[in-house]
Amino acid sequence: MGEIKSSLELAMERTKKIAISEKEREEIKRREIDQKVNAFSNRYREEHLPLNEILREMERMDEKTSTLAKETLLSQWINALSLKDEDERLLKGIETLKHLNAEELKEKHHQLLSQYRGEKEKAKEKIRAQIAGALKRERIYGSAVQPNIEASPLWQKELGNLDQLFSPQLEELKEKLRTL
Numbered sequence: 001m002g003e004i005k006s007s008l009e010l011a012m013e014r015t016k017k018i019a020i021s022e023k024e025r026e027e028i029k030r031r032e033i034d035q036k037v038n039a040f041s042n043r044y045r046e047e048h049l050p051l052n053e054i055l056r057e058m059e060r061m062d063e064k065t066s067t068l069a070k071e072t073l074l075s076q077w078i079n080a081l082s083l084k085d086e087d088e089r090l091l092k093g094i095e096t097l098k099h100l101n102a103e104e105l106k107e108k109h110h111q112l113l114s115q116y117r118g119e120k121e122k123a124k125e126k127i128r129a130q131i132a133g134a135l136k137r138e139r140i141y142g143s144a145v146q147p148n149i150e151a152s153p154l155w156q157k158e159l160g161n162l163d164q165l166f167s168p169q170l171e172e173l174k175e176k177l178r179t180l
Contacts, residue, residue, distance in 0.1 A: 033065060037072045044093060045080070051093055070097055078177050081109070083116040083166055098180055105180075108173055116166050123158045124149055 020028075040057070043049035054073070058066045074097050077090045091109060095102045131147035131154075149155050 029065070030068075033069050034072060037069050037076065040069075041073060041076045041080075045089065047089070051096055054093075055096070073097065075178075078174050081170065081174055081177075083113055083163070083170060086113075094177055098177075100180055102177070102180065105173060105176055112166065112169055112173065116162065119162055119165075120159075123162065124155070127152060127154050127158060130154065 036057075040049065040054050044051065044054060058069055061069060074094060077094050077097075080090055081087050087109065091102065091106050095106070127149055128147055131149065131152060132141070132145070135141060135145060135147065
């Protein structure tokens with residue numbers, strides 16, 4: 001009489017004949033590294049993981065994996081630099097992983113960020129005055145009237161212009177960080 005096999009046993013018999021190619025192994029390893037690096041990056045940026053813990057974890061990896069993880073992490077952090085955030089943590093992380101002193105580039109980033117914020121405030125005041133003037137012409141005015149600048153299409157357009165003006169300088173800074 002024949003024996004009854006479970007679906008798990010049948011699946012195991014079928015998979016015995018299937019071997020994973022070297023290329024597939026590399027791809028699986030790469031995905032695992034990417035997941036680990038994404039977790040490191042997110043936790044570091046959210047201040048849930050100190051930089052020395054990331055370095056310790058990378059030291060536990062074999063040399064090839066560690067190098068790949070480091071390159072991926074650096075790439076993520078450099079790409080994440082923006083004019084919207086302070087990015088001090090990212091710059092410190094990049095500096096540490098690259099084993100360099102990037103004070104000059106950090107200073108350039110701070111200057112660029114300062115310029116961007118200054119121009120943004122000027123634009124905000126200009127648009128606030130335009131909206132307040134339009135409301136006043138509609139006989140809507142007084143100390144309680146606060147224009148919602150962020151909802152204004154003028155503001156969105158102005159932000160786009162500012163981003164377009166400052167993006168090349170930020171990209172130049174990112175490229176310098178990549179090549180160090």
